Amino acid sequence: MNVQPLLDALNLQEDAARALADDLRAQISQLQTRLREAEIHLEHLVITRKTVTGLVDRLPASPPELPEHPDYPRILAVFNGATGPLRAKDVCEALGHAQLPKNVEGTRAKLKRLVKLDILTEVDAGIFTGKQ
Numbered sequence: 001m002n003v004q005p006l007l008d009a010l011n012l013q014e015d016a017a018r019a020l021a022d023d024l025r026a027q028i029s030q031l032q033t034r035l036r037e038a039e040i041h042l043e044h045l046v047i048t049r050k051t052v053t054g055l056v057d058r059l060p061a062s063p064p065e066l067p068e069h070p071d072y073p074r075i076l077a078v079f080n081g082a083t084g085p086l087r088a089k090d091v092c093e094a095l096g097h098a099q100l101p102k103n104v105e106g107t108r109a110k111l112k113r114l115v116k117l118d119i120l121t122e123v124d125a126g127i128f129t130g131k132q
Contacts, residue, residue: 064117071095071110076119079130085123 066072078094079086088108089099097103111128114120120128 064119066117066119067110067113069110071107072114075107075110075114076130079120079128082130085127085129087126087128091128 066076074095075091078091086094088104088111091111092099092104092107095107097107108126111120112122115122115128119131121131122128
């Protein structure tokens with residue numbers, strides 16, 4: 001009996017299995033490289049998270065939001081340009097409001113609200129300054 005055809009068929013199967021194994025090894029090598037890169041990237045992200053969370057306490061707090069009224073930004077602009085403390089009358093005048101009691105008291109209420117928001121300081125009764 002001639003076994004040569006059987007041996008030839010086995011050689012073909014061995015060559016195919018060897019080629020498949022080589023291809024799989026190459027894929028495994030590429031996947032290992034990608035896995036190492038992903039792990040390094042993950043380590044960097046962990047380090048970045050630790051750094052950011054460690055710095056959060058050192059970052060200045062974001063300023064409080066102003067109430068929704070057009071006078072508030074204008075009031076802050078008045079204080080930014082002021083050279084000293086201001087009374088509600090002074091701010092009222094700077095805003096171009098008539099010096100009527102209702103306008104002065106409305107402005108005083110806005111100034112007090114800015115004090116509560118920790119944006120302005122009331123240095124004395126009715127005398128306000130911007131935060132330093």
